Amino acid sequence: MPQFCGLSSFMMRIIKNVILMVCLLFPCAAWAGDALVNSEVEVDANGKDAADARSQAMGKAQTDALAELLGKLTTPEQVRDIITNLDNEKISGMVRGTEVLEEKMSSNRYRARLMVTFDGDQISALIGKGRVAGGGDAPAVTGSFLVIPAYEEDGSSILWDESNPWLGAWRNVGLETTTGDIVVPFGDSNDSALIDLKTLASANYATLAPLTVRYGVSDIVILQAKFTKVPDMVLTITKHRMNRTQNEVNLLTFRADPQETKDMLMIRAARDIVENLQHKKTEELETVKLIHGGDRNSVMMIATVSTLASWTQLRAKLSTLPMIDRLETLAISPQQVDIIVHYRGSPDSLANAITAQNLRLVKNEKYWVVSRD
Numbered sequence: 001m002p003q004f005c006g007l008s009s010f011m012m013r014i015i016k017n018v019i020l021m022v023c024l025l026f027p028c029a030a031w032a033g034d035a036l037v038n039s040e041v042e043v044d045a046n047g048k049d050a051a052d053a054r055s056q057a058m059g060k061a062q063t064d065a066l067a068e069l070l071g072k073l074t075t076p077e078q079v080r081d082i083i084t085n086l087d088n089e090k091i092s093g094m095v096r097g098t099e100v101l102e103e104k105m106s107s108n109r110y111r112a113r114l115m116v117t118f119d120g121d122q123i124s125a126l127i128g129k130g131r132v133a134g135g136g137d138a139p140a141v142t143g144s145f146l147v148i149p150a151y152e153e154d155g156s157s158i159l160w161d162e163s164n165p166w167l168g169a170w171r172n173v174g175l176e177t178t179t180g181d182i183v184v185p186f187g188d189s190n191d192s193a194l195i196d197l198k199t200l201a202s203a204n205y206a207t208l209a210p211l212t213v214r215y216g217v218s219d220i221v222i223l224q225a226k227f228t229k230v231p232d233m234v235l236t237i238t239k240h241r242m243n244r245t246q247n248e249v250n251l252l253t254f255r256a257d258p259q260e261t262k263d264m265l266m267i268r269a270a271r272d273i274v275e276n277l278q279h280k281k282t283e284e285l286e287t288v289k290l291i292h293g294g295d296r297n298s299v300m301m302i303a304t305v306s307t308l309a310s311w312t313q314l315r316a317k318l319s320t321l322p323m324i325d326r327l328e329t330l331a332i333s334p335q336q337v338d339i340i341v342h343y344r345g346s347p348d349s350l351a352n353a354i355t356a357q358n359l360r361l362v363k364n365e366k367y368w369v370v371s372r373d
Contacts, residue, residue, distance in 0.1 A: 037120040037216035039065035040101070044111045053110035058098065062091050065116035069123070069216070082126050094122045120214035121190060143218040144181035145241075145277050146211055147174070150200055152226045159197050160187035166225045169266035173274060181281065182274055183215050190214070200224065205242040219243045221277065225266075233262060235269050241277075245320050296325070296344055300367040303337040311337050314372050317357045323350060 041064045047053030063083065070079045096117045103112035150159045151166035158164045167187070174184040185191045194211060195203050200222065208220050222240040227233070233256035240249050254269040256262070305311040311332075318324060318341070328340040343350050347363075354361050354370060362369040 037069060037118050037123065037213065039069040039116050039118065040113065041065040041068055041116060042111075042113050044109070046109050049108055050105045050110060053108055054105065057110045057112060058114075059088060061098065061112075061114050062095055062116060063088070065114070066091055066094070066118065066123075069118065069213075070126075086126075094118050120216065123213045126213075144183055144216070145219045145221050145281075146183045146185060146215050146217040148185060148195065148220065148222045150197065150222070150224045152224070153228075157197055159195075159200065160192050165263065166223070166266055169263065169270050170223075173267060173270040177274055179278065181278065183217055185211070185215065195222075203240075205244065205247065208242075219246075221273075223273070225269075227262065229262075232256065233260070233265060235265055237269065237273075239273065245322070296342065297347065297350075298340050298342045299347065299350070301339050301341050302367055302369050303339060304335065304369060304371040305337060306335075310372055314359070314370070317359060317372075318354070318370075321350075321353045321357070323353060 041061050043057040043061045043064065045053045045057035045060060047056050066086075067079055067083055070082060096119055098117070099115040101113040101115055103110070105111075147170050148159075149164070149166040149170045150157065151164050152158075160167070162168075167184070170184050174182050191211070194208060199207075203222060205220065211220060212218065220242050222238075222242075224238040224240075226236045228236070235254040235256075237252040237254070238249065239252055242248075252269070252273070254265060254272070256265045260268070303311060303314055305314065315327060318327060321343075323343045323345045325342045325344065328342065330338040330340060332338075341350070351361060351363065351368075360371045
């Protein structure tokens with residue numbers, strides 16, 4: 001046996017055994033810090049026998065699970081485009097595990113409920129090149145929130161640094177929130193490449209869409225907190241929540257109680273924000289149920305416009321509303337566009353949705369007037 005770099009064959013065997021033991025003891029070390037996202041799917045397949053049916057079902061499950069995951073984050077058209085350009089080998093390469101939650105087998109049939117785990121970073125690459133744009137055609141359903149906590153004190157700002165006390169507060173609150181719908185980012189190089197202190201103010205859903213895939217969330221919430229201690233301890237927070245159809249900004253102020261420390265103030269503020277987000281989530285899920293189950297109605301509208309561009313922008317805002325099935329254009333003039341809006345649900349739910357888009361609405365007995373002014 002030849003020697004290598006002066007090592008005897010005996011020493012080489014020892015080194016090989018050490019390497020083997022490391023591989024056996026730490027098989028997942030290469031994946032440390034990877035973002036994993038889950039997708040639950042049901043499969044039902046027939047085959048020559050039970051084993052063949054199961055094999056076919058497992059292969060189909062990966063494609064169905066990927067389509068289900070993408071369906072939460074982008075439009076049906078974009079899902080079809082992405083799936084069409086992937087073969088089974090590429091999809092399998094993104095899968096990090098499959099868990100059987102329930103299964104039933106017969107002589108030639110296999111039925112199961114599976115949890116397929118994907119590499120979130122690889123899936124991000126599929127739609128991270130601007131393919132997910134804010135305000136898609138399909139309604140966004142709130143599922144979970146990715147919280148990005150930036151902090152400022154005495155004129156100094158930090159985001160991903162471990163010394164960020166606001167980030168630390170959210171990591172603690174995220175752990176105590178057992179519902180699983182509050183997610184705090186890793187803050188690694190992948191995250192900082194998408195958002196940092198320089199891009200924080202200009203960030204939007206289109207630029208941050210890869211984060212929704214990486215962490216399996218529907219909403220991104222940027223929380224810019226500013227702490228002042230004179231004359232009183234006050235935490236002022238700019239909350240920017242965004243998803244495919246919503247983009248809202250709120251200003252929150254939390255003043256410390258007499259016995260409250262800075263850390264206690266931050267924890268209280270984070271818990272209050274969590275409660276508010278979860279309350280909004282419940283309201284929005286109920287609204288979606290009402291919209292999809294509501295009666296179909298229509299209303300005549302006059303859209304007052306000043307330019308063709310203003311009409312295009314107004315129409316885009318109306319089209320993003322989940323209860324609107326279609327807009328029927330009747331007549332166009334330089335100052336107005338006459339349309340019939342076909343929608344589901346009640347007139348009040350439609351009116352509330354329109355005004356929530358920062359549009360002006362006047363309801364008359366036979367028609368409504370809508371404008372961007």
